[in-house]
Each structure stands twice: as structure tokens, then as C-alpha cells.
Amino acid sequence: MRAIKLAILGATGAVGREMLRLLEEYRIPVAELRLLSGPNSAGKTILFQEIEQRVQEATDDCFLGLDYVLGASDAPVSRRFVPAIRRSGAVFIDNSSAFRMDPEVPLIVPEINGSDARDHHGVIANPNCSTIITLMAVAGIDRISPIRSMVVSTYQAVSGAGIRGQQELEQELAAYLQGRPPQPEVFPVPIAMNLIPWIGAEAENSYTDEEMKMQNEGRRILHRPELTVNCTCVRVPVMRSHSISVTLWTKDVVTLSEANAALAQFPGCHLMTEKARSWPTPLDTGGQDLVWIGRLREDRTHPNGLSLWCCGDQVRKGAAANALQILQRLENGL
Ligand SMILES: NC(=O)c1ccc[n+]([C@@H]2O[C@H](COP(=O)([O-])OP(=O)(O)OC[C@H]3O[C@@H](n4cnc5c(N)ncnc54)[C@H](OP(=O)(O)O)[C@@H]3O)[C@@H](O)[C@H]2O)c1
Numbered sequence: 001m002r003a004i005k006l007a008i009l010g011a012t013g014a015v016g017r018e019m020l021r022l023l024e025e026y027r028i029p030v031a032e033l034r035l036l037s038g039p040n041s042a043g044k045t046i047l048f049q050e051i052e053q054r055v056q057e058a059t060d061d062c063f064l065g066l067d068y069v070l071g072a073s074d075a076p077v078s079r080r081f082v083p084a085i086r087r088s089g090a091v092f093i094d095n096s097s098a099f100r101m102d103p104e105v106p107l108i109v110p111e112i113n114g115s116d117a118r119d120h121h122g123v124i125a126n127p128n129c130s131t132i133i134t135l136m137a138v139a140g141i142d143r144i145s146p147i148r149s150m151v152v153s154t155y156q157a158v159s160g161a162g163i164r165g166q167q168e169l170e171q172e173l174a175a176y177l178q179g180r181p182p183q184p185e186v187f188p189v190p191i192a193m194n195l196i197p198w199i200g201a202e203a204e205n206s207y208t209d210e211e212m213k214m215q216n217e218g219r220r221i222l223h224r225p226e227l228t229v230n231c232t233c234v235r236v237p238v239m240r241s242h243s244i245s246v247t248l249w250t251k252d253v254v255t256l257s258e259a260n261a262a263l264a265q266f267p268g269c270h271l272m273t274e275k276a277r278s279w280p281t282p283l284d285t286g287g288q289d290l291v292w293i294g295r296l297r298e299d300r301t302h303p304n305g306l307s308l309w310c311c312g313d314q315v316r317k318g319a320a321a322n323a324l325q326i327l328q329r330l331e332n333g334l
Contacts, residue, residue, distance in 0.1 A: 001331045003031035005066045007090075009058055009081060010073030011035035011046065014163045015095055018320035019070055020048050026324060034062060038077070063088035070323055071095050071126075082123065091330065092123045093323045100125045100217055107220045110325045111267045112139045115334050117326060124326055127221060128213040129318025130154045130233065134244050135221055136269055136291040136317065137310035140262035142222055145250040148304075152214055152231045155243040156199060157282060160314050161186055161235070169237055191237050199233040208233060241282035242314040247299050247307045256298055259306055263293055268317070271296070280311040288313060289321045 010016045012035075023030060035046055035055045042057035056062065058077070063069055063085050071078050071094030078098040085092045099105040106116040107125045109132050117124055127135075134152060141147065158165040164186045172182035172192035182190040189196060200210035215229035236243075263271045272278045272294040280292035291312040299305025312318060 001029055003029040005032040006068040007034035007036050007066055008070045008072055009036045012037045012041040012055055013072055014159050014315055015319045016072035018315045019072060022320050022324050060084035063090055066090040068327055086122050093326050095126045095319050095323060099123055107217060108326050109135055109221055110329050113221050114329050118334050126323050127217045129160060129314035130242050131214050131217045132318045132322055133242055133291050133312035134246060135218060137293045138248055140266035141254055141259050144254045144258055144262055145252040146224055147248050147250055149228045150246055150248040152229060153245045154233045155236045157238040157240050157242055158191060159240045191235060196235040199235055238282045240286045241311055243282055243311045245309055247305055249302055249305045253304050259296060269293055279309055282311050285311045286313050289317045291317060
């Protein structure tokens with residue numbers, strides 16, 4: 001792979017910092033790296049390849065001459081800078097929700113629809129983290145028979161709300177231990193010793209925008225425009241890795257042994273079938289790219305149904321790793 005020139009837009013956040021770690025771990029040759037942030041972190045330094053690199057505030061002229069911009073900030077920031085990134089000629093691989101439903105922008109999970117990235121017009125979107133982990137766990141079944149519907153419950157780690165989400169759980173746990181009342185700021189109520197069955201803003205019919213992403217993004221990634229998903233997203237006091245319970249219904253019956261075989265060989269997945277423990281936990285999956293799947297079983301309510309449980313590190317495969325895998329595919333030919 002050629003040595004590339006890239007910027008991370010949001011380099012000081014949870015996803016941006018993970019991207020930096022993965023650039024080293026994946027041994028991606030970097031000719032030039034620009035670390036961009038908002039005004040809060042401008043001037044800070046971050047260690048990369050054993051050298052302190054200075055963070056600069058993102059401005060329109062800081063994309064010139066780059067091959068790639070990796071987006072690790074929120075949607076308004078991505079929208080604000082996309083015209084300048086397009087003008088610079090760099091390819092923008094964005095983690096925010098800004099362009100995920102734009103028909104001109106491919107929405108990519110490389111193991112599932114990597115070849116869709118061919119049709120990019122300078123911008124490629126990374127899907128929502130729970131959507132990536134869930135679809136990785138079910139795509140093998142969808143290839144046997146199209147998935148028609150899913151009922152999904154997510155158990156989402158606090159780091160899904162960024163570095164401040166992680167800090168809030170740490171501070172609340174410390175407050176409890178010291179007998180002080182927690183002071184929630186990131187989440188609407190305390191998350192320590194609790195769980196919160198509401199993530200995002202109300203979207204439609206009492207579902208949140210976070211919940212609707214599973215269906216709307218899933219339709220694009222799987223190429224199943226008729227897919228329906230009934231999703232409940234729950235924030236849990238777990239530091240890292242999302243867990244998801246899925247029941248799905250396929251067009252034709254998929255037997256348990258067919259599903260087992262498909263999931264066991266699906267790239268990027270680890271299917272647990274051991275009798276002693278056939279279910280992953282968030283702690284099993286932190287710090288790696290694999291999506292772990294377990295508890296694969298028949299649905300007791302419908303002959304075309306299957307149920308499973310999966311866990312994956314949402315900062316890695318749900319964000320930073322998926323984006324870098326897209327970059328590697330573009331560089332190595334799709
Ligand atoms: N966390 C996850 O698990 C996860 C998973 C999938 C997708 N995502 C998505 O990835 C994106 C980043 O999430 P995160 O969790 O890493 O958030 P985060 O920890 O809150 O980090 C946000 C980053 O954006 C930067 N920023 C703020 N204002 C900016 C501006 N005006 N110009 C340039 N940069 C600016 C921040 O810089 P300062 O340090 O200066 O504030 C920081 O580096 C979000 O769109 C999120 O939805 C996150």
C-alpha cells in the first residue's frame with residue numbers, strides 16, 4: 001500500500017483516538033497526518049508513532065493535499081467541512097450520521113457490501129455502531145435467505161456517547177462509592193447502577209432516531225429495501241462494547257445447522273458454540289475487531305425465525321476499524 005496523507009477530523013475523541021491506535025496496529029503507511037479538533041483541544045499533543053503530534057483546530061484550508069479525511073466528529077461538523085474536503089480532492093470516510101441516508105453516498109460495512117464503495121463521489125459513510133455489529137452477525141443468514149424482519153434490543157456501552165459518556169460513568173461510580181449523589185450531564189439520568197431505555201431523540205411513533213437507524217441503514221447495507229426492524233436501544237453501565245439481542249425472520253426457512261455453518265465462516269465474526277459457554281459478553285470483545293455471536297437458536301414463535309445474541313467493540317468495528325477497513329479496501333482495490 002502506498003504511503004498516504006490523511007487527517008482525522010475529531011482526533012481527540014473516542015473514535016479519533018482509536019483510529020490513531022489502529023493506524024499503528026494495522027501498519028498503514030502514513031506519509032502525513034493532520035490531527036484536527038474543535039477549539040477545546042487545539043494546541044494539545046497526542047503521541048503517534050512515538051512522536052508528539054500537535055492538534056490543530058479544523059478550518060477549511062487544512063484539507064489541501066490530502067488523500068483521505070477520516071471523520072470522527074459529530075454530524076454538524078461533518079456537514080460544515082464537507083464542501084472544503086470535496087474541494088481538496090480527499091476522500092472523506094465519515095463516522096457521523098450526516099450522510100448515511102444520502103443516496104449519493106455509499107454506506108459501507110466492508111465484509112457485507114464493500115464493493116458498493118466503488119460508486120463513491122468523494123464521501124463514504126460508516127454506519128451506526130449497533131447497526132454494524134448487528135448486521136455483521138446476521139449477514140451470513142441473509143445470504144441463505146433474505147431477512148424480512150428483525151426485532152432487536154441493544155445494550156449500548158457508555159463510550160458510544162463519546163469520551164464524555166465514559167467519564168460520566170467513571171465519575172458516577174466514584175460518587176456512589178463516596179456516598180455523594182451522581183450529577184448526570186451527558187445522560188438524562190444516572191447511568192451508574194442503572195440502565196436507560198432511551199438513546200437519541202424521538203424520531204417517529206415513539207421510536208428514537210437511534211432505533212430507526214437499524215432499519216433504515218440496514219435496508220441500504222443489505223440491499224433489502226423492504227426490511228422492517230423493531231428496535232429498542234438501551235444504554236447500560238458498560239464501559240465498552242455493545243451487545244445486541246436479535247430475533248429475525250427470513251423469506252424461507254433457514255435451519256439451525258445452515259445458520260451455524262454460515263455464521264461460523266462469515267468473515268470478521270466468531271461464533272461461540274461451546275457447550276460450557278455459548279454466549280459472549282462485552283468484556284470478551286473489547287479491544288478487537290471481531291463480532292462475537294452466541295445463543296443461536298430457533299425462534300419459538302415462527303418456523304422462519306432464528307434468535308441470537310452478539311457483542312462487538314463499537315469503538316473499533318462499530319466505528320474506527322470499519323472506517324480504516326474501508327480505506328484499506330480503496331487502497332488495495334475493491
Ligand atoms: N463512540 C462510539 O462508539 C461511536 C461509534 C460509532 C460512531 N460514532 C460517531 O463518531 C463520531 C465521533 O464520536 P466520538 O464518540 O468519538 O465523539 P467524542 O468523543 O465526543 O469526540 C468528538 C470529537 O469531535 C471534535 N470536534 C468538536 N467540535 C469540532 C469542530 N468544530 N471541528 C472539528 N472537530 C470538532 C472534538 O474535539 P475537541 O476535543 O476539541 O472537543 C473531538 O475530537 C460521532 O459522529 C459519533 O456519532 C461514535
